[in-house]
Amino acid sequence: xxxxxxxxxxxxxxxxxxxxxxxxxxxxxxxxxxxxxxxxxxxxxxxxxxxxxxxxxxxxxxxxxxxxxxxxxxxxxxxxxxxxxxxxxxxxxxxxxxxxxxxxxxxxxxxxxxxxxxxxxxxxxxxxxxxxxxxxxxxxxxxxxxxxxxxxxxxxxxxxxxxxxxxxxxxxxxxxxxxxxxxxxxxxxxxxxxxxxxxxxxxxx
Amino acid sequence: xxxxxxxxxxxxxxxxxxxxxxxxxxxxxxxxxxxxxxxxxxxxxxxxxxxxxxxxxxxxxxxxxxxxxxxxxxxxxxxxxxxxxxxxxxxxxxxxxxxxxxxxxxxxxxxxxxxxxxxxxxxxxxxxxxxxxxxxxxxxxxxxxxxxxxxxxxxxxxxxxxxxxxxxxxxxxxxxxxxxxxxxxxxxxxxxxxxxxxxxxxxxx
Numbered sequence: 001x002x003x004x005x006x007x008x009x010x011x012x013x014x015x016x017x018x019x020x021x022x023x024x025x026x027x028x029x030x031x032x033x034x035x036x037x038x039x040x041x042x043x044x045x046x047x048x049x050x051x052x053x054x055x056x057x058x059x060x061x062x063x064x065x066x067x068x069x070x071x072x073x074x075x076x077x078x079x080x081x082x083x084x085x086x087x088x089x090x091x092x093x094x095x096x097x098x099x100x101x102x103x104x105x106x107x108x109x110x111x112x113x114x115x116x117x118x119x120x121x122x123x124x125x126x127x128x129x130x131x132x133x134x135x136x137x138x139x140x141x142x143x144x145x146x147x148x149x150x151x152x153x154x155x156x157x158x159x160x161x162x163x164x165x166x167x168x169x170x171x172x173x174x175x176x177x178x179x180x181x182x183x184x185x186x187x188x189x190x191x192x193x194x195x196x197x198x199x200x201x202x203x204x205x
Numbered sequence: 206x207x208x209x210x211x212x213x214x215x216x217x218x219x220x221x222x223x224x225x226x227x228x229x230x231x232x233x234x235x236x237x238x239x240x241x242x243x244x245x246x247x248x249x250x251x252x253x254x255x256x257x258x259x260x261x262x263x264x265x266x267x268x269x270x271x272x273x274x275x276x277x278x279x280x281x282x283x284x285x286x287x288x289x290x291x292x293x294x295x296x297x298x299x300x301x302x303x304x305x306x307x308x309x310x311x312x313x314x315x316x317x318x319x320x321x322x323x324x325x326x327x328x329x330x331x332x333x334x335x336x337x338x339x340x341x342x343x344x345x346x347x348x349x350x351x352x353x354x355x356x357x358x359x360x361x362x363x364x365x366x367x368x369x370x371x372x373x374x375x376x377x378x379x380x381x382x383x384x385x386x387x388x389x390x391x392x393x394x395x396x397x398x399x400x401x402x403x404x405x406x407x408x409x410x
Contacts, residue, residue, distance in 0.1 A: 048299060048333065066294035073287050082278050089271035094253060104309075113315070128253065 004029035008052035009036065010199065014064045015052040016158040017151075021071035023194035024154065033199070065092060065155075072151030084146055091136070091144040091152035098129040099163060106166035126171055134175040142181055149188075157185040209234035213257035214241065215404065219269045220257040221363040222356075226276035228399035229359065238404070270297060270360075277356030289351055296341070296349040296357035303334040304368060311371035331376055339380040347386055354393075362390040 004022060008015035010033035022029045034042055043049045047062040054061045061067050069089070072078040079085030105121045108114035133144075133156075141147035144156065160182065164170055172178050185191060209227060213220035215238035227234045239247055248254045252267040259266045266272050274294070277283040284290030310326045313319035338349075338361075346352035349361065365387065369375055377383050390396060 048302065048337065050302070061291070061295060063295040063298040066291055066298050069294060070287060070291040082275060086266070086271055086275040089274060090266060090268045093268040093271050097253065097255075100305075110315070110318070132253065 002027075003055075003057055005032060005055040006030065006052060007032045007034070007042075007046075007055075009034060009039070011162075012198075013159065013162040016162070017068040017155045018052060018054055018064060018071065019194065019198070020154045020158040020191060021068055021075060021077075021151065024077070024188070024190045025071060025075050026190055065096065068092075068151060068155060072154075075151070077149060077151045077154065079145075079150065087145045088150045088152045091150075092155050094129070095133070095152075095156050095159070098125070099159060101125045101129075102163055102166045121167065122169065126167060126169070130171050130175060130178070134177050137177045137181050142177070142184060153181065153185055154191070157182050157191075207232075208260075208262055210237060210260040211235065211257060212237040212239070212247075212251075212260075214239060214244070216367075217403075218364065218367040221367070222273040222360045223257060223259055223269060223276065224399065224403070225359045225363040225396060226273055226280060226282075226356065229282070229393070229395045230276060230280050231395055270301065273297075273356060273360060277359075280356070282354060282356045282359065284350075284355065292350045293355045293357045296355075297360050299334070300338075300357075300361050300364070303330070304364060306330045306334075307368055307371045326372065327374065331372060331374070335376050335380060335383070339382050342382045342386050347382070347389065358386065358390055359396070362387050362396075 004027055006015060006018055006022070006029055012019075019029075019031065042051075046053060047060060050062060052062075052064050052067075054067050069078060069092075079088050102121060102125075105114060105117040108117055136144055143149060144152035160172070164172075172182065186195060209232055211220060211223060211227070211234055217224075224234075224236065247256075251258060252265060255267060257267075257269050257272075259272050274283060274297075284293050307326060307330075310319060310322040313322055341349055348354060349357035365377070369377075377387065391400060
């Protein structure tokens with residue numbers, strides 16, 4: 001039996017899309033979580049000093065999005081042809097652009113610069129991206145791409161808590177289609193079961 | 206006949222992997238280039254205010270990496286199975302992590318912070334990534350993945366000028382395997398022909 005071992009901090013963030021996909025596939029995996037104070041010791045042992053990594057039968061893989069795409073193919077959630085796969089890749093990368101913008105604000109070390117960035121983030125960047133995503137989901141029968149469940153949906157919902165945490169706002173507020181979308185993803189039996197058993201977000205951040 | 210229209214600034218950077226792939230595929234494309242002073246007018250008309258975009262028969266696509274992957278599939282350069290595709294996706298994303306690190310230094314607005322970031326970039330980040338890439342290419346018979354030409358190779362060489370420009374150093378210096386790798390990619394007939402006819406880098410930056 002193939003052995004899956006995921007290594008990440010003890011919170012959802014970048015590892016959660018992988019955990020969602022492994023759960024969706026009903027694959028048992030070792031969910032190795034470490035605390036922040038352990039990171040300096042672990043960092044030098046990781047490829048390019050970053051996490052998450054997923055080990056599949058001992059083969060070490062980095063890059064969370066690439067790993068999530070790979071698992072999505074196994075799950076039949078990565079498109080039925082190259083064009084549809086492209087649209088899903090675009091949707092995921094658009095969400096990651098938003099994540100990067102939020103993250104560059106949240107982790108800005110200079111408080112004055114951070115305050116300025118935060119104003120732009122809240123007034124411009126988040127509305128720009130989130131209003132587009134709301135419209136996309138409205139126009140695609142409740143999903144990100146082509147009216148069908150894909151890894152673009154699972155990826156977005158999996159990192160949503162992290163986005164909200166970093167942005168210090170609920171980015172779904174006032175966006176009913178995306179709220180329904182999240183609810184629908186959470187109702188997928190394997191995801192529901194994962195969410196019920198994962199370490200709670202409040203506890204882990 | 207399918208019409209391809211690429212829109213970007215008048216330099217290689219993020220659009221160049223797309224141009225490499227279209228050239229490799231021997232697809233004629235409209236290479237729409239605009240100057241920096243036109244950007245404020247163009248920006249609001251672009252998806253999420255960003256470029257490059259590629260229009261395929263009028264359908265507007267954003268996200269350069271997703272577009273490059275799609276074209277690579279058409280070219281047979283995106284892996285012969287899901288596992289190989291995963292390794293190529295990881296290789297591309299690792300290069301993009303380096304690009305992001307260089308870019309966050311190059312575009313840092315505070316000069317003092319920029320100087321500090323630059324020291325870390327030159328002494329730590331670039332060696333970390335580039336030494337790994339050098340080793341990867343050495344261990345994979347002169348390519349990034351599995352000893353065969355893939356979009357990971359074309360992507361890296363296509364954005365190399367941009368990386369060097371932003372980093373203000375030749376990141377291939379002292380890395381003979383990667384130097385040979387670049388030479389080999391430049392010798393691919395379609396790439397050679399593209400490089401001969403594209404606007405010169407010196408002129409365009």
